[in-house]
Amino acid sequence: MRLAALVAVLGMATISWAALHGQQEMLSKPGPGSGITTISGVVTIANTPTVTIANTPDVRVVQMPPMTIASPAFVRKGGRYSITWAEGDREDVTILDAGQDGWVQVENLRRRWVNLGAARAVEESR
16 A cells, blocks of 8 residues: 555656656757757748639629719809808809819809819809
């Protein structure tokens, strides 16, 4: 009985010693065992696998024609209009010239170009 207890204690001591002292040693300077290794020369990777992708869908890019946004049909040169902007400001203007995409040259206190597409409402005024 004593012999079995002694063998068990010695076995546990051996296992504990191996667990505590079996760890990798870390050195303070670069090199094997330190975790830091310097490689000089050329490093190559041989036998790289060929990768192919199957079942990819076709992608087609279509060039779209340019889009234009027309000014309201009732807007004409020389006409007077009351414009309500998105913020709620309202102004009376005279149309001097019409451009593309809703742009018109107006005169109120000064001449400038405005985009009627940004207006909340455009009303003909007298």
